[in-house]
Amino acid sequence: DAGVTQSPTHLIKTRGQQVTLRCSPKSGHDTVSWYQQALGQGPQFIFQYYEEEERQRGNFPDRFSGHQFPNYSSELNVNALLLGDSALYLCASSFFVSGNTIYFGEGSWLTVV
């Protein structure tokens, strides 16, 4: 039973570029959330997807967008990268029922230079 998988694990981008990060949820899960974790901080919620729609969104600009596919996998896109976007991006999956446990993937380390 595969857990939450993310790709790529590490990447380096230049300011102004665009990046796409990918996530496959844990088997049986249908809800995917994305979090940004800056160095030394707790994860911060970006948005949540269920049934291919964005259901909740945190306090992040429109440069951050996402998508969920029919197989429940998801992408996070960040446009016009800033140095401050350098962080660990975590994907979390769960089942769409209140009270279900949320599991995190290993994350994608993004460095913007």
Add this chain to the structure above:
Amino acid sequence: GENVEQHPSTLSVQEGDSAVIKCTYSDSASNYFPWYKQELGKRPQLIIDIRSNVGEKKDQRIAVTLNKTAKHFSLHITETQPEDSAVYFCAASSDYGGSQGNLIFGKGTKLSVKP
């Protein structure tokens, strides 16, 4: 919106001692309180969670207590071992549209267990 505060930010204990980390939350609608352990360069790993209809939960050396009236919850680790050294995060969440909403995290506690 919800705000979660976590104390202390760093905690150093001797091997075998107990460690306690405390969190407070602001939103009375929060009903799910997980604790995550994050080792350097790794993902947050769920170690224990508690829901608002329960006051205490224990799993071997780890226990969590919840006081809904005071809006605080705590993590207790007994008989600490060097491998317990990590950053621990508390989080809170409430229902959203029939599912579990997003997690609001505390700032973390760096636990060091000295042999």
